[in-house]
Amino acid sequence: MDFAYSPRVEALRQQLNDFMERYIVPRIGQWHREVQAGQYPVSFMDDLKALARSEGLWNLFLPALGEDEPGTRLSNLEYAPLAEIMGRVGWASEVFNCNAPDTGNMELLHLFATEQQREQWLVPLLAGEIRSAFAMTEPDVPSSDASNIQTLIQHDGDHYVLNGRKWFITNASHPNCKLLIVMGKSDPQGEAHRQQSMILVPFDTPGVELLRNIPVLNHVSPEGHSELLLCNVRVPVSNLLGREGDGFMMAQARLGPGRIHHCMRAIGMAELALQLMLERCQERKVFGRYLSQYANLGDRIAESRIAIEQARLLVLKTAWMIDTVGAKAAAREIAMIKALVPRMQAEVVDRAMQAFGAMGLTPDTPLADLYTVARALRFADGPDEVHLRSVARLELAASQERRGATAAWLTPPH
Numbered sequence: 001m002d003f004a005y006s007p008r009v010e011a012l013r014q015q016l017n018d019f020m021e022r023y024i025v026p027r028i029g030q031w032h033r034e035v036q037a038g039q040y041p042v043s044f045m046d047d048l049k050a051l052a053r054s055e056g057l058w059n060l061f062l063p064a065l066g067e068d069e070p071g072t073r074l075s076n077l078e079y080a081p082l083a084e085i086m087g088r089v090g091w092a093s094e095v096f097n098c099n100a101p102d103t104g105n106m107e108l109l110h111l112f113a114t115e116q117q118r119e120q121w122l123v124p125l126l127a128g129e130i131r132s133a134f135a136m137t138e139p140d141v142p143s144s145d146a147s148n149i150q151t152l153i154q155h156d157g158d159h160y161v162l163n164g165r166k167w168f169i170t171n172a173s174h175p176n177c178k179l180l181i182v183m184g185k186s187d188p189q190g191e192a193h194r195q196q197s198m199i200l201v202p203f204d205t206p207g208v209e210l211l212r213n214i215p216v217l218n219h220v221s222p223e224g225h226s227e228l229l230l231c232n233v234r235v236p237v238s239n240l241l242g243r244e245g246d247g248f249m250m251a252q253a254r255l256g257p258g259r260i261h262h263c264m265r266a267i268g269m270a271e272l273a274l275q276l277m278l279e280r281c282q283e284r285k286v287f288g289r290y291l292s293q294y295a296n297l298g299d300r301i302a303e304s305r306i307a308i309e310q311a312r313l314l315v316l317k318t319a320w321m322i323d324t325v326g327a328k329a330a331a332r333e334i335a336m337i338k339a340l341v342p343r344m345q346a347e348v349v350d351r352a353m354q355a356f357g358a359m360g361l362t363p364d365t366p367l368a369d370l371y372t373v374a375r376a377l378r379f380a381d382g383p384d385e386v387h388l389r390s391v392a393r394l395e396l397a398a399s400q401e402r403r404g405a406t407a408a409w410l411t412p413p414h
Contacts, residue, residue: 003316009078016057016085016096023048024092031091032363040222041175048095049128059126061098061261063323064110069126071097076257076319080264084312087265088272090369097128101170104258105132105181108198112242112250117200121179132179133171135201135228136251138164144382146251147192151184151230153199160186160199160240162207162233168379173213173224178203182230183251186244196247200239207233217372256327259334259381263315263341266377267308269370270348274304276365277352284355291355300351311337311344332394335387342377343384349374 005013027044034042052058059071061079074082086092093099102125109122124130137143141150151164164184171177179200186197201208209229216225242250278301281291291297315337321330349371353360360367378384 001317001320003077003313003320005081006078009074009081012057012060012072012074012078013081013085015055016082019052019055019057020085020089020092023051024089024095028089028366035222042091045094049097052096053128057096058128059097059106061103061257062106062110071126075323076260077316077323080260080316080319083261083264084268084271087268090373093265097126100258100261101134102132103261104254105134105179107257108181108241108250108254111253112246114238116238117241121200124178130178131171131174131176131223132181133169133174133177133203134183134254135166135169135172135180135230136183137166137168139167139227140165144386146183146196146248149183149185149196151182152188153182153184153186153197155186155237156234158237159234160237162199162201162230162235164230165228166230167227168214168225169228170221170225171223172203172210172226172228173222177223180208180228181241183247186247190245193248194245196251197244198241198247198250199235200241201230201233201235205233205235207231216376219369219372253327255381256322256330256334259338260315260318260322262377262380263311263337264319266341266345266374267312267315269373270304270308270311270345273345273349273352273367273370274301274308276367277301277304277355280352280355297355300355304348304351307344307348311341314340332391335390335394338381339384339387339391342374345377346371346374 027048030044031042034040053070056072059065059069060074060082062071063073063075065071065073083093083098086096086098106122106125109118109125113122121132125132136146136149138148138150141148143149151162151166154161154163162182162184166182169180172180180203182199182201183196184199185195187195189195207230209231211227211229213220213224213226281297281301284291286294292301314333318330318333318337321333327334349367353367353371356365356367359365362368
């Protein structure tokens with residue numbers, strides 16, 4: 001395993017850093033002002049997207065990107081340091097068309113869409129012309145186990161009819177969200193992992209109702225983590241993604257890369273929090289001494305650096321494994337980073353907030369937003385408990401193959 005950045009990736013990192021410093025960071029204040037004034041999408045987003053695409057900083061997340069498709073094809077390992085840089089500003093990924101959940105939806109369409117579906121939905125998504133949402137989680141069941149999904153998909157002649165309620169559907173409140181990929185049950189009596197299917201639902205289909213944009217820790221995202229009602233939503237059978245019964249399998253294919261992308265961005269957020277803490281500790285005096293001169297603050301700085309480096313290495317290893325042996329074989333590592341990285345991010349951000357004092361709780365720094373994201377990530381794409389259980393199950397299964405091999409270590413001396 002060699003995680004050194006290649007010359008190509010190093011050049012892209014420098015180019016992306018320059019773009020961020022020149023065009024994105026100076027607009028952070030303007031972004032907040034426009035969103036607070038009710039203007040969303042913000043006025044400058046299309047211009048930045050056009051500039052990013054012209055510079056080749058576009059669709060960097062898709063290893064299977066075709067030669068005839070817009071963007072720069074990178075492996076997961078190559079993409080990781082770039083996603084980290086984008087992650088430092090919450091809305092930056094959209095500038096480069098690397099924003100969730102569109103990335104996962106584009107991967108699904110890339111893998112399973114028909115030619116007509118690709119032309120209708122994948123092409124405009126790759127061009128950054130529309131946004132999309134992935135409608136899986138539901139309020140009435142533990143949706144971390146996709147076999148619990150209750151939304152019904154019923155075959156009715158040349159159509160499917162959908163009925164159900166979805167929530168925490170990211171992007172669903174975005175004005176440019178044109179597509180829902182809805183996961184529901186098409187065969188409730190079938191084998192547990194063959195009951196589910198995915199349907200492409202244009203957002204303007206009659207019966208699709210946006211109920212609310214759910215605040216997360218009292219923070220409202222303009223793109224939305226929204227609740228939707230699907231009431232007798234009728235779509236043609238040609239809107240089926242993949243085959244009936246493939247929904248669970250496709251969800252697993254989507255979640256692997258999606259989870260690692262979250263973790264890549266979270267590393268960037270933690271890195272930003274540490275850099276802010278370092279600045280604060282060297283400019284703020286308390287009782288006649290700089291914060292950096294107090295041992296407990298020094299310990300927090302060191303612990304944060306250690307935690308970030310450990311997490312980054314595990315994320316890079318996971319990216320390398322997905323590239324070399326596939327997401328299924330990397331299931332343990334994907335589960336480990338999803339359980340580890342958001343908690344690491346929250347701890348680092350919490351230390352930074354403490355260094356800033358009450359200011360760390362205010363919108364005067366990005367720390368409150370970074371903390372909110374970290375806490376929410378402990379539920380996104382499955383709660384910690386699910387991933388910890390997956391790691392434990394895989395460890396126990398592997399131990400069965402060598403069970404008894406360590407018995408000699410337990411033999412007392414004679």
